[in-house]
Amino acid sequence: MSNGNIVLFYPKLGWMDVFVIDLPLSIIYVSHHCSVSGIEIRYVDQRVEGDSWKSVLLEAVDDKTLLIGFSCMSGEPILRSLEATRYIKKHYPSLPTVWGGQHATICPKETLKEQSIDYIIRGHGSMSLKNLCNHISNGAYELSSVEGLGWRENGGIQLNPMSDGLDFPALDELDFTGIDINRYTRFQYSKKVYSLFTSFGCPHKCKFCFAPIFYDNIKGKKWFAYSVDEVVGHLENMVRDYNIGYISILDEMFFLDKNRAREILLGVIERGLELEWGIRGVRIDDLDRMDNDFFELMSNAGIRQMMIGAESGSERMLKIMKKGITVEQTIRVNKRLKDFPKLIPSYNFLSGIPGEHIDDMYKSVSLILTLLEDNPHANFSGMNQFVPFPGSELYDICVQNGFHEPQSLEEWSFVDTHYNRGNVLWLDKKFIRILHSIQSSLMFIDDKTSRELSSCEGDSRDWRKSAKRPFIIRMIFKLIVLLGSFLKTVAKFRLKNKFFIFPFEYYLAITGASIMSKLQVLQKKS
Numbered sequence: 001m002s003n004g005n006i007v008l009f010y011p012k013l014g015w016m017d018v019f020v021i022d023l024p025l026s027i028i029y030v031s032h033h034c035s036v037s038g039i040e041i042r043y044v045d046q047r048v049e050g051d052s053w054k055s056v057l058l059e060a061v062d063d064k065t066l067l068i069g070f071s072c073m074s075g076e077p078i079l080r081s082l083e084a085t086r087y088i089k090k091h092y093p094s095l096p097t098v099w100g101g102q103h104a105t106i107c108p109k110e111t112l113k114e115q116s117i118d119y120i121i122r123g124h125g126s127m128s129l130k131n132l133c134n135h136i137s138n139g140a141y142e143l144s145s146v147e148g149l150g151w152r153e154n155g156g157i158q159l160n161p162m163s164d165g166l167d168f169p170a171l172d173e174l175d176f177t178g179i180d181i182n183r184y185t186r187f188q189y190s191k192k193v194y195s196l197f198t199s200f201g202c203p204h205k206c207k208f209c210f211a212p213i214f215y216d217n218i219k220g221k222k223w224f225a226y227s228v229d230e231v232v233g234h235l236e237n238m239v240r241d242y243n244i245g246y247i248s249i250l251d252e253m254f255f256l257d258k259n260r261a262r263e264i265l266l267g268v269i270e271r272g273l274e275l276e277w278g279i280r281g282v283r284i285d286d287l288d289r290m291d292n293d294f295f296e297l298m299s300n301a302g303i304r305q306m307m308i309g310a311e312s313g314s315e316r317m318l319k320i321m322k323k324g325i326t327v328e329q330t331i332r333v334n335k336r337l338k339d340f341p342k343l344i345p346s347y348n349f350l351s352g353i354p355g356e357h358i359d360d361m362y363k364s365v366s367l368i369l370t371l372l373e374d375n376p377h378a379n380f381s382g383m384n385q386f387v388p389f390p391g392s393e394l395y396d397i398c399v400q401n402g403f404h405e406p407q408s409l410e411e412w413s414f415v416d417t418h419y420n421r422g423n424v425l426w427l428d429k430k431f432i433r434i435l436h437s438i439q440s441s442l443m444f445i446d447d448k449t450s451r452e453l454s455s456c457e458g459d460s461r462d463w464r465k466s467a468k469r470p471f472i473i474r475m476i477f478k479l480i481v482l483l484g485s486f487l488k489t490v491a492k493f494r495l496k497n498k499f500f501i502f503p504f505e506y507y508l509a510i511t512g513a514s515i516m517s518k519l520q521v522l523q524k525k526s
């Protein structure tokens with residue numbers, strides 16, 4: 001007997017879609033309990049459907065559809081999910097719509113002000129989604145018992161408490177039915193990319209970060225980890241079944257348990273899995289605790305890129321951020337990594353926190369130059385601009401300093417960590433100009449941008465297919481590559497001399513990003 005179906009929608013994210021189209025793990029994970037209870041899952045990923053997304057969405061719905069769910073992070077994705085939600089409501093006014101994901105979790109009330117959204121679910125919502133389906137299909141479950149659920153009632157908003165535990169499906173229970181893995185990849189990766197969480201959560205409390213807000217309600221251990229056997233076995237299956245070659249580890253804290261990480265790497269070597277790895281959540285103090293044998297093991301197992309939050313060159317700011325690392329540690333580890341040329345550290349910086357002075361930013365600039373000088377393989381993933389998210393102490397400080405709290409979904413769509421223009425009233429104009437100039441210098445200070453853009457033809461939307469990018473995107477890429485060494489020289493000059501007047505590269509970058517973002521919307525399904 002059919003238990004009906006649900007449609008899960010993943011929106012375009014913005015200009016980054018030109019480079020990265022990772023598996024929509026949010027909706028794959030959230031489908032789990034529905035899927036095991038016999039509800040059919042229909043995915044619509046706007047990023048891979050291009051212009052046809054509207055017809056694909058309408059076709060996915062039939063008279064057995066129980067609800068349609070939308071996944072959404074703050075920032076630009078809101079606009080896309082909003083458009084899709086309003087569109088589906090226009091065509092199917094009585095079909096329940098549900099928003100979940102990071103944005104609905106931190107801003108449930110603002111989200112429910114939108115009349116086209118019937119429900120929100122906060123937190124990791126797989127079980128709640130199944131219970132909501134039970135309520136909709138046969139009234140079997142009271143709305144008030146669905147953890148994390150929010151809805152409008154009698155002119156007010158009801159919000160149920162969120163679950164206080166961490167519960168995830170086993171890795172081999174992840175159901176990819178209805179997902180074509182070949183359509184997911186990253187630009188310029190010659191190997192097939194697979195993104196994976198080997199753990200979720202983080203016990204640290206860095207003040208600027210989203211993780212402590214998202215995991216705030218979890219009682220007990222704030223870190224859930226899959227076992228070594230499960231991770232290695234899953235990787236082996238994915239290599240065998242899908243020919244994956246590059247693992248993008250998205251964990252917040254892959255190295256939290258060093259022994260577990262070691263066993264995973266040894267397991268991969270023992271089973272002869274020829275994989276390259278990029279690891280997102282790497283802390284410098286964890287690397288500092290590793291000896292050279294561990295670095296050797298990482299290198300042999302195929303780890304290539306490590307995204308490391310150096311955050312700031314100012315000890316004062318590191319303390320304000322409660323990051324728990326020191327500048328000295330970063331310099332020390334970077335020097336040691338020089339002897340392991342396959343391990344590429346990609347340092348991320350953060351700026352724009354209330355209380356930060358221009359002098360603190362200059363200390364970050366000095367650290368960047370030291371890291372580059374000490375290790376020619378060092379890369380810089382960028383200097384993110386701090387964005388205040390509700391639920392954190394820094395958010396309240398920003399509000400006290402004039403930050404206008406976004407009141408609607410539309411207003412939240414302009415909040416972006418890369419180029420957050422306007423509404424940063426706790427920073428003065430000079431500070432913002434210098435920050436933007438440093439941001440664009442970091443794009444060119446190493447060779448990553450030219451390297452990534454050097455082949456302009458390929459399209460990240462379909463692995464190994466020769467689908468071409470739109471002409472204008474190819475031209476923008478070619479221009480940047482041509483200007484690459486000039487921009488690198490400018491970047492070095494700026495950072496060395498702290499010369500941040502008229503950051504023309506910044507204006508070029510935001511214009512390029514905005515054109516790419518618009519073209520993404522226009523891009524046709526290949």
Ligand code: B12
Binds near residue numbers: 026
């Ligand atoms: C991978 C990733 C990306 C990838 C894309 C992901 C993809 N699917 O292709 C890339 C690198 C492209 C990316 C981009 C962005 N990202 Co991002 N990203 C992540 C990361 C590392 C993992 C996301 C993930 O897959 N999680 C795993 C799944 C299982 O968890 P989940 O998404 O939370 O989903 C669960 C629940 O939220 C809920 N849920 C989710 N969807 C739904 C839907 C329904 C209907 C229901 C009921 C429940 C539900 O249930 C899920 C299962 O348990 C997170 C950090 C993190 N560790 O989560 C940041 C993170 C989600 N990103 C973030 C942001 C803001 C962005 C940007 C939108 C904005 C920006 N400027 O940075 C950009 C887009 C830029 C642009 N303009 O193009 C923020 C979100 C903060 C917020 N308030 O929304 C995070 C938390 C990073 C951070 N610390 O700030 N991102």
Ligand code: SF4
Binds near residue numbers: 211
């Ligand atoms: S920045 Fe990293 S270490 Fe700090 S709380 Fe966030 S995920 Fe944890």
